[in-house]
Each structure stands twice: as C-alpha cells, then as structure tokens.
Amino acid sequence: MNKNSWILYIGILVFGLVAPFIFPAFKVQLSILCVLIVLATTWNIQGGEMGYNTFGNILFYGLGMYLCASVQVGMFFPLAEWTESGGEKTFVHTPSQFFQGMAVGLVVAAVVPTIVAGLIGYAILGLRGHYFAICTLGLGVAAGEISGGIEIIGAGQGFTTPPFPNIGGLEARGEFFYFLSFGALVLTFIAVRAIYTTRFRLILNAIRDNEDKAEAMGIETMKYKITGWMISAFFCGLAGGIMGGLVGYIDSTDVAFDGREMGVFMVLMAILGGKGTLWGPIIGATLFHFFKEGFWTFFLGWQYVALGVLIVVIVIYFPEGLMGWLREKYPERFGEVVDEADRKAQVELK
Amino acid sequence: MDFLVFQYPMITIQACLDGLLLGILFALIAYGMALQWGVMNIINIAQGDLVILGGYIAYFMYLYGIHPAWGVIVSPIIMYFVGIAIYKLVINKVVDRDLFISILATFGISILFMQLMNFAFGADVVLANSGYGTTMLFDNNVVLPNSKIFSAFISIVFAICLVVYMKRSKLGRAIRATAQNARAAKILGVDTEKVYAATFGINAALCGVAGALISITFTIHPYMGLPYTIRSFMIVIVAGLGNLPGVAMSGMGLGIFEEFADYILGTEFRIGSVFLLLVLILVYRRFKLSRKREYLK
Numbered sequence: 141m142n143k144n145s146w147i148l149y150i151g152i153l154v155f156g157l158v159a160p161f162i163f164p165a166f167k168v169q170l171s172i173l174c175v176l177i178v179l180a181t182t183w184n185i186q187g188g189e190m191g192y193n194t195f196g197n198i199l200f201y202g203l204g205m206y207l208c209a210s211v212q213v214g215m216f217f218p219l220a221e222w223t224e225s226g227g228e229k230t231f232v233h234t235p236s237q238f239f240q241g242m243a244v245g246l247v248v249a250a251v252v253p254t255i256v257a258g259l260i261g262y263a264i265l266g267l268r269g270h271y272f273a274i275c276t277l278g279l280g281v282a283a284g285e286i287s288g289g290i291e292i293i294g295a296g297q298g299f300t301t302p303p304f305p306n307i308g309g310l311e312a313r314g315e316f317f318y319f320l321s322f323g324a325l326v327l328t329f330i331a332v333r334a335i336y337t338t339r340f341r342l343i344l345n346a347i348r349d350n351e352d353k354a355e356a357m358g359i360e361t362m363k364y365k366i367t368g369w370m371i372s373a374f375f376c377g378l379a380g381g382i383m384g385g386l387v388g389y390i391d392s393t394d395v396a397f398d399g400r401e402m403g404v405f406m407v408l409m410a411i412l413g414g415k416g417t418l419w420g421p422i423i424g425a426t427l428f429h430f431f432k433e434g435f436w437t438f439f440l441g442w443q444y445v446a447l448g449v450l451i452v453v454i455v456i457y458f459p460e461g462l463m464g465w466l467r468e469k470y471p472e473r474f475g476e477v478v479d480e481a482d483r484k485a486q487v488e489l490k
Numbered sequence: 491m492d493f494l495v496f497q498y499p500m501i502t503i504q505a506c507l508d509g510l511l512l513g514i515l516f517a518l519i520a521y522g523m524a525l526q527w528g529v530m531n532i533i534n535i536a537q538g539d540l541v542i543l544g545g546y547i548a549y550f551m552y553l554y555g556i557h558p559a560w561g562v563i564v565s566p567i568i569m570y571f572v573g574i575a576i577y578k579l580v581i582n583k584v585v586d587r588d589l590f591i592s593i594l595a596t597f598g599i600s601i602l603f604m605q606l607m608n609f610a611f612g613a614d615v616v617l618a619n620s621g622y623g624t625t626m627l628f629d630n631n632v633v634l635p636n637s638k639i640f641s642a643f644i645s646i647v648f649a650i651c652l653v654v655y656m657k658r659s660k661l662g663r664a665i666r667a668t669a670q671n672a673r674a675a676k677i678l679g680v681d682t683e684k685v686y687a688a689t690f691g692i693n694a695a696l697c698g699v700a701g702a703l704i705s706i707t708f709t710i711h712p713y714m715g716l717p718y719t720i721r722s723f724m725i726v727i728v729a730g731l732g733n734l735p736g737v738a739m740s741g742m743g744l745g746i747f748e749e750f751a752d753y754i755l756g757t758e759f760r761i762g763s764v765f766l767l768l769v770l771i772l773v774y775r776r777f778k779l780s781r782k783r784e785y786l787k
Contacts (some may be wrong), residue, residue: 264769266776268785270533270589274723278768281716285762374722400604404597410596441609448602455595456583 153326160318167314173387173429174321178328178379179402180409182372182419185332187407187446188415189341190264190368196276197376198403199283200257202396204249204377205384206293209301211248212241213384223294235305242385250374252295257373261366261457268351270456284397299390317386325380328375329422335371336418344368348416404451405432414453424463499633505749511638513745515700515707517738518645519718520725521652522696528731529669529689530585535596536576537722538715539603540694544569544701545710547613552618552705559620561702562644566695573694576685585686600715607712617709641703648699652692653734665689669732717761724768727775 160167179201187193213222217231233241260279267275293299304313335341343364346354355361380396390396397403405428413424435446459467466473519541526532534540546562548566584592597684622636656662667675668685676682703711725744729736744767751763779785 193593212562263776266780266785267772270593273590273593274533274720275769275772278720278772280766281720282762282765282769285765286759289756289758289762336599342662377773400601404601407594415516442605444601444605445609448600451598451601452595455591455598456580459587459591478787 142196155325156322160315164314166316169332169429169433171318171321172383173186173426174318174325175379175383175386176405176409176429177422177425178321178325178375180413180425181328181332182375182379183406184410184415184417184421185344185368185372187336187410188417188420189336189344189348190365192268192365192369193273193407194263194408195399195403196278196279197372197406198280198397198399199276200253200373200376201281201380201383201402202280202287202392202398203253203256204380205390206287206299207252207377207394208242208245208249208381209299209384210293210304211245211391212238215241215244220292223292223297223299230392233302233305234451235307236306238302241302246378246381250378253373253377253380254370257370258366259367262362265362265365265369273440277403280397280399280403284393284399287397288392294390294392296466298392298395301385301388301390303388304385317382321379321382321386323380324375329376331371331375333418340364340367345416404447408451408454411459414461417463419462420463427462493776500628501753503628504632505632506746507632507702508638509746510742511634511642511745512640512748513742514645514738515703516571516721516725517741518649518696519700520722520729520741521649521734521735522693522700523719523722524726524729524731524737525665525696525734526689526693527726529665530686532581532585532592533589533596533656533723534693535593535719536600536603536715537693537697539600539607540569540573540697540715541701541704541718542710542712542715543572543607544698545705546607546701547698548702548705549611549616549618549710556636557620558618558702558706559640561618561705562699565698565702567698569698569701570691570695572693573697574687576694582683582686585677591602600719604712604715609714613711613712615711618707619707620706634648635707637707641707644703645700648696649734649738652696661685661688711737717764720765720768724764724771728771736773781787 163170177381179197183197186197210219212233213219213231216233216237222231264272264275264279285292304316343354343359343361346357347361347365348360351361370439384390384396387395409425409428411420412426412428414420414423431450432443432447435443437447460468519537523534526534534569544561544565548558551561551564552558576599580595581592584595608615620637620640622640623787625634625636625639626632627634656666664675664680664685665688667680668682672682675685695763701710718743725737725740728740728743744764747767748760748764752760755763776785
C-alpha cells in the first residue's frame with residue numbers, strides 16, 4: 141500500500157465518522173447506503189470473483205434479519221406473545237436489555253447464516269451457471285414464502301422489532317444505527333481487502349475462468365467455493381440484522397426475503413460498478429443509492445418501472461460496469477502494460 | 491399437517507383430477523419455455539408475466555361483455571406482437587451472450603411488466619367468469635368445474651396444432667434447423683433473426699393462450715407471474731429440451747404434486763413448496779450427475 145491510498149482510506153474513514161453530524165437529516169439514508177455497500181461487496185465475492193451468479197444471498201440477509209430480532213426479543217420476553225400482540229405495546233426493553241439483545245442478536249445473525257451456507261453449500265454449489273442462478277432464486281423465494289407461513293415470527297402480519305430505548309430524553313437512534321452499519325461496512329471492507337490480497341482470490345478467479353482446469357491443477361474447488369459462500373453469508377447475515385433494527389418492521393416477502401428488491405439490487409449494484417473489482421461494488425452501490433432515492437422521491441409509484449428499465453439498460457449496455465469501462469479506457473492505471481504500437485494498430489482497426 | 495387426503499379416497503381422486511387438469515396448462519407454458527430455450531438459448535424469467543398479461547386480455551374481454559373463451563383466440567394474436575416487440579427491443583441484444591445476462595435482462599422485463607400491469611389493471615385478484623357450470627362425478631363426491639375441462643382440452647388442441655406446425659410448415663422447419671445449429675442454418679439461407687423473432691412471438695402467443703385459460707379457470711394477479719416461470723423451468727429441466735411427451739408428463743406430475751401439497755401442508759405453503767421442489771430436483775440431479783463426475787450444463 142502506498143502513501144496515496146493511505147490518505148484515501150483515512151479520508152473516507154474520517155468522512156464516515158463525521159458524516160451523520162454534517163448531514164443530520166440523512167442519517168437513515170447513509171445507514172442504508174452502508175448496508176447496501178456491504179451487500180454489493182459480498183455479492184461480488186460470489187458473482188464477481190468466483191463467477192457464481194447468485195440470487196440467493198437474500199436468503200442469508202433475511203435469515204439474519206429474523207434471527208437478530210427473534211434473539212433480541214426472545215432473550216427477555218416470550219416470542220410468541222410478542223408477535224401476537226404486535227410487539228412494543230405489551231413489553232418494553234430497558235436500554236441495557238436492548239443493547240445486550242442487539243449484541244447477541246447480531247452475533248447469532250452473522251454466525252447461523254454462515255453455518256447454513258456451509259451446510260447447503262455442498263449441494264447447491266455443485267450446480268453451475270444458470271442452474272445455480274435459478275436454484276438460488278428458488279431458494280430465496282421459497283424462504284420468503286415459508287417464513288410467511290410460520291406463526292411464531294409473525295407469519296403474514298409481520299414482526300415489529302424492539303423500538304430503540306429512550307435514554308434520558310436523548311434521541312440517538314439514528315446515530316446508533318448509523319455507526320453500527322458503518323462499523324459493519326468497515327469490517328467488511330477490511331476483511332474483503334485482506335482476502336483479495338491472498339492466494340484465495342486467485343483460486344476464486346481460477347474457478348471463475350475455468351473450473352475444470354482449476355480442478356485438474358489440484359485445487360479442491362468445492363472447499364474454496366463453500367468458504368467463499370460462507371464469507372458472503374457471514375456479512376449478509378450481519379447486514380440483515382442491522383437492517384432489521386433500522387427498518388423496525390420485518391415482513392417475510394417485502395422486507396426480509398425481498399428477492400424483487402434487495403435480491404436484485406445487490407446484483408445490480410455490483411454489475412453497475414464493475415464486478416470482480418474491490419472498488420466497483422462500492423462505487424456501484426453509492427451511485428445506485430443516489431439514483432434510487434431520486435426516483436423513489438420524484439417518481440413515486442413508477443419506481444419499479446424505472447428499476448426494470450434500469451436493469452435492462454445496465455445489463456445490455458454496461459455489462460462490464462463502470463470499473464470495466466475505466467479499465468478499457470485507462471489500462472495503465474490498473475497496472476496493465478500496454479504496448480503503444482499495439483494500441484495504435486487496434487485503434488486503426490476500429 | 492393434514493393427512494385427511496389419504497384417508498378419504500374421494501379427496502385423493504379430486505386432488506389427482508384437479509392436478510392433472512392444472513398440469514396440462516403448466517405443460518403448455520413449459521412448452522413455450524422449452525422452445526425458446528432450445529432455439530435461442532434464453533431463459534425467460536418474464537414468461538410468467540406474459541402469461542398473466544394474456545390473462546388480463548381475456549379478463550378485459552369479459553368486462554366488456556364478450557365471452558372470455560374468445561380470449562383463447564384474441565389473446566395469442568395480441569401476445570404474438572407483444573412478444574415480437576420484446577424481442578426487437580431487448581432479447582435480440584442478449585441472444586448470443588452469457589445465459590446469466592439473459593436471466594437478468596428478462597428479470598428486469600418481469601419487474602417492469604409486473605408494475606405496469608399493477609398500474610393498468612389494479613392490484614386486485616380477478617377472474618373471468620365463464621359460466622360453464624360444474625360436472626359431478628362419483629355420486630357428487632368429486633366436483634370438476636367445466637372450465638377446467640375446457641381449458642385442458644384447449645391446451646391439448648393448441649399443443650397438437652403447434653407440434654404439427656413445427657413438423658410440417660416451412661417456418662417450423664427453419665426453427666428446428668436453427669435449434670440444431672444456428673450457424674449452419676444461416677449458411678444454408680435461413681434468416682435466423684426472423685426465426686428468433688418468430689420463436690419468441692410463438693412463445694408469447696402460447697403464454698397468451700395459457701393466460702386466457704388461467705383467467706377463466708383460476709385467478710390472476712399482477713404479481714403472480716414468477717411462480718409460473720419457475721414451474722415451467724422445472725418442467726423443462728425434468729423433461730429435457732425437445733422432449734414433448736416428457737414435458738406433458740412432468741407438467742401433469744407437477745400439477746398433482748401441487749394439489750397434494752395444498753391439501754397436506756396448507757394453502758399458505760403452496761408456492762413455497764413449488765420453489766422448494768425446484769431446489770430439490772436440481773440438487774438431486776446434481777448428485778446423480780456428480781457420480782459420473784459430470785454436472786448440469
């Protein structure tokens with residue numbers, strides 16, 4: 141790492157720490173942005189580096205969301221009565237109960253999806269290409285439909301997460317969730333960046349480029365594929381747990397296992413920014429969030445129409461994303477050596 | 491859990507017959523899916539939304555006082571042109587690309603259609619009442635609506651017509667040739683671009699027929715499209731591309747499975763069980779193939 145990138149990282153960190161005080165009206169938006177970046181970055185481990193395009197990370201996200209809220213409630217109060225009474229009216233968390241519950245809930249929300257990913261990984265990751273994509277799409281929708289029929293977590297009527305406790309008249313809900321999601325973002329970034337400097341990334345890229353050949357070279361591809369998926373699941377579950385508390389209300393198909401929104405968003409953000417790069421998903425998520433909020437505000441009701449058109453346009457015209465476009469334009473900046481004569485010849489050919 | 495269905499044979503017969511008639515409809519949609527998958531190598535996530543759109547055409551005829559059964563004729567004609575339009579705007583740009591691109595692009599179309607239908611027709615669950623009455627069997631123990639029998643009959647007629655058309659007509663021969671080898675077909679003078687457009691149009695028309703029948707027999711709703719896509723995908727992967735009797739058989743099997751899942755698990759798990767079955771089938775096939783060190787391609 142050279143000096144410039146250190147300055148960049150510290151700048152972003154400082155900006156992230158002071159952002160909620162500079163833009164106090166956008167605290168919730170900034171927290172959602174952090175969660176979106178986490179989701180896009182972890183999708184990129186799967187879709188970008190490993191070449192396994194999944195719609196199924198929403199499974200871990202929704203699982204984490206339900207688990208975190210259930211643990212937070214279930215540690216202190218009977219869960220069934222909570223969901224039946226619609227939540228906060230009958231039982232009230234004290235501040236210490238809330239924070240204890242949140243801490244344990246987030247750990248559970250991150251660990252259990254990781255274990256689930258490890259368990260189903262051997263079966264699911266044996267599929268390839270579009271079969272994998274459709275299978276994971278099916279998994280996500282099935283999870284949503286099934287959790288919508290389970291009584292104890294609220295079935296069709298939804299699940300209200302514990303409201304943020306009022307500590308001596310101090311309104312700190314926005315700050316709390318912002319720093320929580322920003323912390324998750326920093327953790328994800330550090331972890332992913334560390335992973336991308338190791339041999340593990342090269343193995344994932346080998347799997348993407350030619351899995352049979354990688355296997356023939358003596359790499360146990362299945363082991364690495366499952367590990368990659370488990371890493372994704374860990375951060376997706378964490379992001380889901382935070383998002384559940386942030387939204388304050390969990391519904392099976394509209395919030396938790398929302399394949400039509402979040403499940404597609406994470407794919408789209410990674411592709412928009414450029415899959416297979418570290419910064420691509422982050423830039424993609426930021427751009428996408430601005431675009432989405434603009435549309436959601438000014439074209440209320442037409443947002444899904446805009447989303448559908450956006451998906452088609454991005455997929456058809458920018459499948460390489462922003463980073464891919466930059467890479468083609470300025471290959472030297474990405475550490476690729478370009479022969480000047482060769483380049484001229486190519487331009488002439490065009 | 492409710493195992494009443496096995497204790498009373500009449501309920502079992504009812505579920506089987508319902509599932510059989512439903513499955514024939516699924517097979518019709520799956521046939522369209524197999525056609526475009528085989529010819530153009532496209533997996534169309536918007537398949538189910540085309541079905542629902544076809545259903546709304548029949549429903550609107552019903553609203554304006556025309557008998558919805560005529561939708562079986564009108565809907566495919568309109569849907570054919572809708573299909574051609576979608577092909578010209580989007581699909582022709584993804585035909586030669588990675589399959590995931592086509593999945594994502596058609597996912598976008600699916601979201602677009604869902605929301606446009608929601609605006610245009612409202613978010614209510616609707617059905618077009620055909621007024622066909624019911625047939626009673628086995629001392630009035632088994633009730634079959636005539637509309638279901640009608641829809642199964644029409645599906646079979648359309649499927650047979652299409653098979654004959656594919657075998658005999660010039661376009662049908664061109665489509666089959668393109669499916670076998672697009673490059674060779676092009677060299678031998680087949681306009682593959684036209685063939686692709688026609689294939690997508692025929693697929694949309696089939697969806698239109700199925701949709702009109704569904705609006706008569708069951709109910710339609712703007713957001714109900716995705717389960718039909720998943721069902722047809724499942725039927726195609728179980729039967730294999732280009733295996734028509736297989737498509738019909740697995741369609742009926744799926745219909746019967748769904749009716750039993752409905753009785754045993756309860757209606758709220760019906761769609762969930764379909765999606766779970768898809769996952770199980772894929773995983774089963776993956777393990778079966780991995781014994782020979784192969785994988786689904």
